[in-house]
Amino acid sequence: MRVSGVxxxxxxxxxxxxxLGVALSAAAAHVPGADSLKTAAQFLLFHAPAILALVGLGTAGFARSNLARVAAGLLVLGLILFCGDLSARTWLQQPLFPMAAPxxxxxxxxxxxxxxxxxxxPARRG
Structure with missing residues (x-):
């Protein structure tokens, strides 16, 4: 089993x-009205294990590795945009860019x- 750089x-x-999910959870506990940070923290913590699982499934040959990478990559991109926007709105008082969260x-x-x-x-068997 060979693990790629990707x-x-x-x-x-x-x-x-x-x-970051743990850090935002802690920050949200100390920032009044930080519901957006709580949401961002939850999304980060819910999706981190899913990304690890997808990488593991692809690497172990239980799923097509390229498809698993696409799925994991989309989750990472989504977290960057969604959680980044919620965090920017809280900390910077402005969004990352229009429509970043959606x-x-x-x-x-x-x-x-x-x-x-x-x-x-089905995974390809070679």
């Missing part, structure tokens, strides 16, 4: 999402859809 990067980004939400949904395909499309 898989390692996705796994590292998943762990970063978990770290774009991130669509990327997250696309990642989950690609995850469904990972479960249904």
């Amino acid at each position: 898989d390692r990067a996705l796994a590292a980004l998943a762990c970063l999402a978990g770290l 774009s991130g939400g669509f990327a997250l949904m696309g990642g989950w859809l690609a995850g469904i395909l990972c479960a249904w499309v």
Whole structure:
């Protein structure tokens, strides 16, 4: 079993999402009215294990590795846009850019859809 650099990067980004989720949870506990930070923290913490699972499934050969990478990559992109926008609105009092959060939400949904395909499309056996 060979792990690609892309898989390692996705796994590292998943762990970063978990770290940021914990940090935002702690920050939200100390910032009055930080409901957006709580939401961002939850999204980061919910999706970090999913990204790790997708990378693991692809690497272990239980899912097509390219499809698993696409799914994980869409989840990472979605987290950056969605959680980044919510955090920027809280800390900077302005969005990342117009439609960043909805774009991130669509990327997250696309990642989950690609995850469904990972479960249904058989892995190639060579």
